[in-house]
Amino acid sequence: MLGKIVSFLKNRRIWWYEPKRAALHEQCPCCDYLSLPERGADLICPICFWEDDGQDLDNVDVPSGPNHAITLRQGRNNFHSFGACEKEMVKYVIPDHERSKFTHQPRHL
Template identity: 40%
Template sequence: MTGQSDTPDPDELERRRHWFRWYTDTASHNSTLRPPRDRAYACPCCGYRTLLERGGYEICSVCFWEDDGQDDHDAHIVRGGPNGTLSLSQARRNFAAFGANRERDLPHVRDPRPEEHPLQEEPRSGDHS
């Protein structure tokens, strides 16, 4: 940043453009997208069936992960975007450890309802049915 101005310098603008191009390309080509259906989809973070669609930026009420379409194929990558500096893999470990994708999100989560428990015959993420 230059001086007191809110206008970023040219190098910072280029870094932001580079990240934005990378993020939109990743979101467009590497995301799991599924349309709404009668039965909820499993959250890619906690595995509970809380999402009405996949990749629609819906926030899971059980773990507070925002579903940007990230899934097993790139779970280790920190995409940025709505989940900030958290990879899906780290969010899963956090959920297993303390019940939310981040500790600061604990006030926003709830216990899963019986109908939200994962079905045994379907995978946790990327459910194709």
């Protein structure tokens, strides 16, 4: 049995997602930085660690499945409070001094 599992794992192909545009032109709905190559592709923002499922400011109070059922409003408030969409994600976001490499276009609810 173990031999079959090892054989399967050796022959398995790994598919890597590559965005259509490599440049960061899309605004994260949580932190408002232009940090995503495209919207709605479940990409994770390096600034706030929100997983973009396509939700935007027109649905701020709908729980987001990929983001542990927090709402976009909660994620935005968390980002303003401590720099990530959730406390557990603070250790994964890029440092504050690197944010200057990204364009920030703040929006208000």
